[in-house]
Amino acid sequence: MPGILILDDDPDVALAARLALRKLGPVAVRHAPAELPAALDDIAPDVLLLDMNFTPGASDGAAGLALLRDVMARQGQAAAPAVIVMTAYAEVELAVQALKGGAVDFLTKPWANERLVACVQAALARRAPAPGGAGELLGESAAMQSLRAQIAQVGASEASVLILGENGVGKELVARALHAASPRAAGPLLAVDMGALPEALVESELFGHRRGSFTDARESRPGRFVAAAGGTLFLDEIGNLPLPQQAKLLAALERREVTPLGSDRPVPVDVRVLAATNVAEAELFDARRFRPDLLYRLNTVVLRVPPLRERGAADIALLLRHYLAQFAQRPVEVTPDALAQLTAYGWPGNVRQLRQACERAALLARGPVFTWADFGLGGMAPPAQGVPWSAPRGGGDARGGDPTGTSPTRADLGRPGVRPEHLGSSGLDLQQREREAVQAALAQADGNISQAAKLLGVSRAALYRKLDKHGL
Numbered sequence: 075m076p077g078i079l080i081l082d083d084d085p086d087v088a089l090a091a092r093l094a095l096r097k098l099g100p101v102a103v104r105h106a107p108a109e110l111p112a113a114l115d116d117i118a119p120d121v122l123l124l125d126m127n128f129t130p131g132a133s134d135g136a137a138g139l140a141l142l143r144d145v146m147a148r149q150g151q152a153a154a155p156a157v158i159v160m161t162a163y164a165e166v167e168l169a170v171q172a173l174k175g176g177a178v179d180f181l182t183k184p185w186a187n188e189r190l191v192a193c194v195q196a197a198l199a200r201r202a203p204a205p206g207g208a209g210e211l212l213g214e215s216a217a218m219q220s221l222r223a224q225i226a227q228v229g230a231s232e233a234s235v236l237i238l239g240e241n242g243v244g245k246e247l248v249a250r251a252l253h254a255a256s257p258r259a260a261g262p263l264l265a266v267d268m269g270a271l272p273e274a275l276v277e278s279e280l281f282g283h284r285r286g287s288f289t290d291a292r293e294s295r296p297g298r299f300v301a302a303a304g305g306t307l308f309l310d311e312i313g314n315l316p317l318p319q320q321a322k323l324l325a326a327l328e329r330r331e332v333t334p335l336g337s338d339r340p341v342p343v344d345v346r347v348l349a350a351t352n353v354a355e356a357e358l359f360d361a362r363r364f365r366p367d368l369l370y371r372l373n374t375v376v377l378r379v380p381p382l383r384e385r386g387a388a389d390i391a392l393l394l395r396h397y398l399a400q401f402a403q404r405p406v407e408v409t410p411d412a413l414a415q416l417t418a419y420g421w422p423g424n425v426r427q428l429r430q431a432c433e434r435a436a437l438l439a440r441g442p443v444f445t446w447a448d449f450g451l452g453g454m455a456p457p458a459q460g461v462p463w464s465a466p467r468g469g470g471d472a473r474g475g476d477p478t479g480t481s482p483t484r485a486d487l488g489r490p491g492v493r494p495e496h497l498g499s500s501g502l503d504l505q506q507r508e509r510e511a512v513q514a515a516l517a518q519a520d521g522n523i524s525q526a527a528k529l530l531g532v533s534r535a536a537l538y539r540k541l542d543k544h545g546l
């Protein structure tokens with residue numbers, strides 16, 4: 075279960091947040107900044123909700139920014155949480171500073187609970203970048219080399235980029251790499267997960283609102299376009315944006331200005347927009363679902379991130395080495411059988427699922443030699459023997475050859491884990507396998523959506539869409 079830590083000296087605020095968030099996982103509360111280091115060590119939270127001021131009357135956020143720096147400094151040593159800072163409504167400058175300092179998001183007090191939950195959910199889905207090679211797009215396959223070359227080429231421009239790919243392939247990493255390669259790198263990169271955002275909040279979230287513009291708008295609030303000024307706005311899961319809001323986003327992009335809800339005064343904005351979706355291209359180009367004029371605004375350049383199963387066994391082995399070295403923090407080995415199965419596995423949740431499987435194995439395996447069962451990916455017949463292999467100590471070169479050299483037999487086709495490209499020629503087989511994977515995850519999780527999503531390595535929102543797609 076993901077852990078959430080709240081650091082706020084106001085017990086009422088902390089309690090309200092704790093109650094709203096407890097359905098997402100265990101929530102711990104601390105009130106004094108001095109308690110933070112020990113709490114980070116003991117709880118190792120996935121998300122930290124950080125207040126910015128701890129002295130009565132203080133509003134400059136200096137204390138919060140200093141704590142944020144301390145948390146960020148831990149990224150090189152241990153898994154650091156994704157930090158969401160909590161500011162008062164008028165502190166937009168402070169929010170921008172915190173985003174530049176590494177916070178993934180900000181909340182203005184008082185918040186709507188719906189917004190708090192959506193914000194933490196989105197942060198949980200993306201967690202802080204992995205320590206060691208943080209944010210590095212690993213992979214030596216031709217597809218990954220070409221992707222890195224394209225990032226270097228378009229990163230430096232102001233072009234809007236549409237990033238396409240299945241869940242967990244690394245679209246957000248690509249967005250971060252584009253931002254880092256751009257002249258806006260010193261500015262904030264603000265990610266907004268359209269999939270996690272309740273429809274009613276989309277506009278106020280993107281464009282901001284004036285106090286009193288709707289029932290919950292107790293205070294004015296800057297939108298994401300304004301908060302990302304001078305930097306990059308990453309609109310994730312753009313395929314989920316409802317049509318009416320698509321029209322408003324298009325207007326904002328065309329005019330390069332936004333009008334907060336309840337205001338009649340447009341505000342100029344200075345952001346580069348990157349967008350991503352896991353929606354298949356054919357669906358995206360369906361005008362009933364997505365406005366073509368908005369699509370053309372967003373897709374000056376299109377980057378396609380390939381699914382993990384198409385990158386070849388060597389890339390899978392490389393990622394396994396990387397994540398096992400990171401999570402195990404001790405020398406470990408993987409049996410040849412397990413490695414053969416892992417590289418032949420379909421990875422419906424792509425790199426995110428692989429990362430979680432490694433984290434699970436590192437936590438739960440009893441000895442230093444990991445078997446297929448340790449990765450928690452379900453039953454599968456052992457493929458042919460592969461080459462022996464072990465994870466490097468403390469990171470290092472994670473390259474590995476294709477250890478399997480096996481093609482599945484007809485009998486393999488009904489089993490989980492066979493690579494979809496081995497299954498017939500049409501995409502129908504892939505859809506069937508996705509459906510089976512979703513059913514299997516739901517069964518394993520006893521119908522619990524959060525758990526099933528975790529098993530599949532996708533967000534809850536993505537799982538809901540898959541349930542809808544497959545009529546489950």
Ligand SMILES: Nc1ncnc2c1ncn2[C@@H]1O[C@H](COP(=O)(O)OP(=O)(O)OP(=O)(O)O)[C@@H](O)[C@H]1O
Pocket residue numbers: 200203204209210211212213239240241242243244245246247248310352425426429532533536
């Ligand atoms: N090539 C890669 N090398 C190393 N880590 C990667 C790579 N690709 C993805 N990851 C890791 O996999 C996880 C999922 O990546 P990311 O969130 O970027 O995927 P996504 O495509 O944006 O997913 P979603 O569509 O669900 O939002 C992250 O932990 C990321 O660091």
